[in-house]
Amino acid sequence: MSETAEVTLYYxxxxxxxxxLQIVLEEKGIEYTTKVVDExxxxxEFKNLCPREEVTSVPVLKHGDFVLQEFMAACIYLEETFxxxxxxxxxxxTSEALVLQRMFSAQSIGVGDTTICxxxxxxxxxxxxxxxxxxxxxxxxxxxxxxxxxxDLAEELMIWxxxxxxxxxxxxxxxxxxxxxxxxxxxxAYVVWMGFQPKKAYPHLNDYYLAVRDRETVQAVWxxxxxxxxxxxxxxYLEEYLEEDEEEPKPKAKSNDKGKAKWKGxxxxxxxxxx
Amino acid sequence: MSETAEVTLYYxxxxxxxxxLQIVLEEKGIEYTTKVVDExxxxxEFKNLCPREEVTSVPVLKHGDFVLQEFMAACIYLEETFxxxxxxxxxxxTSEALVLQRMFSAQSIGVGDTTICxxxxxxxxxxxxxxxxxxxxxxxxxxxxxxxxxxDLAEELMIWxxxxxxxxxxxxxxxxxxxxxxxxxxxxAYVVWMGFQPKKAYPHLNDYYLAVRDRETVQAVWxxxxxxxxxxxxxxYLEEYLEEDEEEPKPKAKSNDKGKAKWKGxxxxxxxxxx
Numbered sequence: 001m002s003e004t005a006e007v008t009l010y011y012x013x014x015x016x017x018x019x020x021l022q023i024v025l026e027e028k029g030i031e032y033t034t035k036v037v038d039e040x041x042x043x044x045e046f047k048n049l050c051p052r053e054e055v056t057s058v059p060v061l062k063h064g065d066f067v068l069q070e071f072m073a074a075c076i077y078l079e080e081t082f083x084x085x086x087x088x089x090x091x092x093x094t095s096e097a098l099v100l101q102r103m104f105s106a107q108s109i110g111v112g113d114t115t116i117c118x119x120x121x122x123x124x125x126x127x128x129x130x131x132x133x134x135x136x137x138x139x140x141x142x143x144x145x146x147x148x149x150x151x152d153l154a155e156e157l158m159i160w161x162x163x164x165x166x167x168x169x170x171x172x173x174x175x176x177x178x179x180x181x182x183x184x185x186x187x188x189a190y191v192v193w194m195g196f197q198p199k200k201a202y203p204h205l206n207d208y209y210l211a212v213r214d215r216e217t218v219q220a221v222w223x224x225x226x227x228x229x230x231x232x233x234x235x236x237y238l239e240e241y242l243e244e245d246e247e248e249p250k251p252k253a254k255s256n257d258k259g260k261a262k263w264k265g266x267x268x269x270x271x272x273x274x275x
Numbered sequence: 276m277s278e279t280a281e282v283t284l285y286y287x288x289x290x291x292x293x294x295x296l297q298i299v300l301e302e303k304g305i306e307y308t309t310k311v312v313d314e315x316x317x318x319x320e321f322k323n324l325c326p327r328e329e330v331t332s333v334p335v336l337k338h339g340d341f342v343l344q345e346f347m348a349a350c351i352y353l354e355e356t357f358x359x360x361x362x363x364x365x366x367x368x369t370s371e372a373l374v375l376q377r378m379f380s381a382q383s384i385g386v387g388d389t390t391i392c393x394x395x396x397x398x399x400x401x402x403x404x405x406x407x408x409x410x411x412x413x414x415x416x417x418x419x420x421x422x423x424x425x426x427d428l429a430e431e432l433m434i435w436x437x438x439x440x441x442x443x444x445x446x447x448x449x450x451x452x453x454x455x456x457x458x459x460x461x462x463x464a465y466v467v468w469m470g471f472q473p474k475k476a477y478p479h480l481n482d483y484y485l486a487v488r489d490r491e492t493v494q495a496v497w498x499x500x501x502x503x504x505x506x507x508x509x510x511x512y513l514e515e516y517l518e519e520d521e522e523e524p525k526p527k528a529k530s531n532d533k534g535k536a537k538w539k540g541x542x543x544x545x546x547x548x549x550x
Contacts, residue, residue, distance in 0.1 A: 066372045070379035076351065077375050081368050093356050097341045100352050104345035 005064030007032040010046055012039060014223040017071040018059040019186040024075050026217035027182070028084030072107070075179060087179040099173045102163075102180035106172075109156050109187050153191070157202060160184065164204035170211060177215070185212045193226045280339030282307040285321055287314060289498040292346040293334040294461040299350050301492035302457070303359030347382070350454060362454040374448045377438075377455035381447075384431050384462050428466070432477060435459065439479035445486060452490070460487045468501045 009025060009032055011018035025032050037046050037058045049067050050056050060067060061074040063081075068074040079087050088103075089095040163172060173180035188209055192198065198206040212218055284300065284307055286293035300307050312321050312333045324342050325331050335342060336349040338356075343349040354362050363378075364370040438447060448455035463484055467473065473481040487493055 063368075063372065066369055068372055068376050070376055070383075072347075073372075073375035073379040077368075077372050080365065080371060090355065093338075093352075094341055096355060097338065097343055097348075097352050100348035101343050101345055104348040108345075 006062075008062040009034050010037045010049070010058055010060040010062070011035075012037055012058045014225050015058055016186045016190050019189070019221060019223065020182055021059045021061060021071050021074055021078075022221035023182050023186070023217055024078050024087065024179075026220050027087060027177070028078055028082045030078065030082050030084065072104070072183075075103075075182065079179065085177065087177075087182060089176070089178070095174065099178045099180045102173045103178075103183040106160075106180065106184035106187055109160075109184075110153050110191065157188075157191070157196070157198075157205065160188075161198075161202045161205045164208055169204065169208060172208070177212075181212060185209075185218070189213065189226065194230050281337075283337040284309045285312050285324070285333055285335040285337070286310070287312055287333045289500050290333055291461045291465050294464070294496060294498065295457055296334045296336060296346050296349055296353075297496035298457050298461070298492055299353050299362065299454075301495050302362060302452070303353055303357045305353065305357050305359065347379070347458075350378075350457065354454065360452065362452075362457060364451070364453070370449065374453045374455045377448045378453075378458040381435075381455065381459035381462055384435075384459075385428050385466065432463075432466070432471070432473075432480065435463075436473075436477045436480045439483055444479065444483060447483070452487075456487060460484075460493070464488065464501065469505050 007025070007030055009018075009021060011022065011034060013036065022034075035043075035046070037043070037060075039058060042056070046060070047056065049060055049062065050069055056069060059071050059074070060069050061071075061078075062068075063077075068077060076088075088099050160172065164170075167174065169175075171177050171181050172184045188205065192209060198209060213222070282300070282305055284293075284296060286297065286309060288311065297309075310318075310321070312318070312335075314333060317331070321335070322331060324335055324337065325344055331344060334346050334349075335344050336346075336353075337343075338352075343352060351363075363374050435447065439445075442449065444450075446452050446456050447459050463480065467484060473484060488497070
């Protein structure tokens, strides 16, 4: 296998992790073939990629004979193996640490039982019986879990707003576009697509979103569906959830410490869950 | 900041992610200071590490002024920044891809709603009212979620048994001890501590466990508590969950596809959840 061996990306348009890998491939100027995977009806070719695994989910990167199913591993692999834009700095360890930290940290946004996306996932799965009229209407009887989820997401995103504000950006880990942006931007773009409007309370995030969205490499792989709002939700007002917390943030355990075992299978999700 | 700047590890003994970072530090021969963190009563020093974040969980790595809260990011950072044992090969891209793939893949084992560790976490949190007598006794009325969780874990671990069997080991990504072992071994050791007995159905995993446990760098950081079985569970027989599946593995969706949104906040946890 060499750098010139064929690179194939099996992906789903509108999948955050797929978009992440697509941006890496574009930034690094790698020639690659794409194959869209319908996760509900995966092709035999796709299912055969990893014969030992019961379930293979997108994205999967194939380079020559080697198959990478873990998209974060694939990001690092592409960075180490190919030229093009340097996405993880290797000439300054402070910058490198910052990029790596934010690259991984971005993957924690909105993940777990306490987030809006999890709420949406649950919501879609319910028979809708507990839910009254919604959309546009301030409903006093809103699900408290949904409220908590929105509040958490509002606060998580404010951390990223502060990064841009305090450090001056224009990118999420400084002056250069990096793997931190590759990891963070698709998450932000997804939340915007779901109805988050950063303009008012998150002005730096708003500018960042608009600038990165218009980046040539990002435009090249932008999911067509994301050009119109997500049909599932119209608006996601997060600003209102910030007000009460701005002066005195309450110490809230995001990862529920259930029991004594150090390895928690729930809460903030994978890596963090196991801390 | 330079390679000689002070390295401090804030950790919890018996935390899988902490053990992972401890092994990296030992393998790379890095001089470091450790500070034990009681996550229920974290010190002010620990809480001040990341002022923007509401919650900081262990492990956290501090190098000079820079703080890395994401342990997978910290692993890669240490690998790139320090000498000592080379944990991610950079002379052969096939080996590199394999190590990265397994490094990240190991973090998916036993994570999510459908795993034994999640079951334990829930179990600890309950008032025990739904649970009859347990320990040693085969209880026909066992929680079906627990059964599914054990079956999933049994199957996940069999994938790793096959890696060792088919590729001959002795390590999880080939002939050299690598970041794949650093990531996988603490997960395996945790499950063994919780009562998993690999000897019968997982002979390669058993040999691997014994060999890596006795490795000098691992012994240097081995959690004292893990020298006796976990008091919460005595035995975790997984073999029985393999039998029915060995001939014809049923296609089972591990990550529940709830709704149309591509970004799922639940299920297999962080990174995978967002695929």
